[in-house]
Amino acid sequence: MLRRWKERRRALPSPNILMPPEGVALTLPVAGLGVRFTAQITDIVITTVAAVCLLILLLVLDISDPQTMFAVGALLFFLIRVPYYICAELAWNGQTLGKRLMKIKVVSHDGGPLTAHALVLRNLMKEAEIFLPATLLLTLDAATPLESVAALAWVSIALCVPLFNRHRRRLGDMMAGTHVIHLPVPVLLKDLASDAPLPAAGRKKFVFLAHQLDHYGAFELQTLETLLRNQSARPASGAADGKSATVAVIVEKIRRKIGYADPVPPQDRLRFLNAFYNAQRQHLEQRQLFGDRRENKHYAQDKEESPDPADP
Structure with missing residues (x-):
């Protein structure tokens, strides 16, 4: 039976594979419980x-009574x-400050937008799963053992739910229809110039200004690098013209995009x-040295569309 269970587990797709509606599988590692807890x-x-x-401000302004400090504090916390x-996950596309520090984010489980x-529902469920039962535990005492046991059992079950599913999803x-992943780290490929140094004439002839280089990101740079590497390979018969x-x-697309006025001879x-x-x-x-990572040409827009690899 154990062997059969292991075989079924191996037959399941990896939990790190996300299949968006476009049908191109993405490998995005599921965030572990440790990093999510942090x-x-x-x-x-x-x-x-x-x-x-805020509570200290209320006490200083003599708006709140010290006898009701705990109740007022719990209400303010809520x-x-x-x-x-x-609001944080809506503004930062599935991230709070804690998630940004841990480099994780919420994504749609089916790969859609x-x-x-979904964000409102998962966060309201967090109140029902954890915070409200935990608050109830703090307010109960020995005179209400059944309520205390019930609240403790509910919190324990809610905390154990992520342990029993492959995507570490809680009830919310x-x-x-969401789960939490590690953010992919954009990495530039090996410098093409180290393989084939640019001729001096090329370096001197073409000069690009900063505002012209702001149009593209690492994705388009890697696409361009792939094209240049393919050009350096020996072309097959009949492929040179293509x-x-x-x-x-x-x-021509790059010239129009960046506003490069001078024509480029063939x-x-x-x-x-x-x-x-x-x-x-x-x-x-240089931008990465200042913490400004530009993944692609759409990074300044709140769009989920993928860049077109044919359009550098």
């Missing part, structure tokens, strides 16, 4: 500090906590692309 503790600390500051989780309805994730036409189309098209590649790579690496 992110949750970070968010709790942030909201608790905000609640404590009023800060619920909007914080919902992350909706506001199951109802909202490659030249592809290069001509891409050069014999200089590859030099133009090599010069643009090196300038773009240096520009992106």
Whole structure:
């Protein structure tokens, strides 16, 4: 029986594979319980500090009675906590401050766009799963043992649910159709210039300004690098004309996109692309030094559409 169970487990698709509606599988590692717990503790600390500051302000202004300090503090914590989780994940596309620090985020379980309805639902369920029963535990005493046991059992079950599913989904994730992943780290490929140094004429002839290089990101740079590597390979018979036409189309697209006014002669098209590649790579690496990572040309827009690999 154990062997049969293991065989069934192996037959299941990897939990790290996400299949978006476009049908192209993405490998996005599921966030573990440890990193999610750390992110949750970070968010709790942030909201608790905000609640404590407001409570101290109320006491200083003599608006709140010290005898009701615990009840007022619990209410403030609730009023800060619920909007914080919902608004943060809506504003940062599935991330709170804690998730941003831990480099994890919420995604739709079916690979579709992350909706506001899903984010609101998963965070309201968090109240029912954890916070409200935990608050009840803190307010109960020995005179109400049944209520205390019931609240403790509910919190324990809710915490154990992620242990028994492959995507580490809690009840709120199951109802909202979401799960939490590690953010993919964009990595630039090996510098093409190290394999084939750019001719001096190419470096001197084509100059690109910073505002022209702001149009593209690492994804387009890698796409351009793939094209240049394919161009450097020996073309098959009859493929040379097709490659030249592809290069001509891409050069014109880049010129129009960045506003490069000077025409590029046919014999200089590859030099133009090599010069643009090196300038773009240096520009992106300089931006990363200041913490500004640009994944693709759509990074400044709140769109979920994937960049077109044929459009560098």
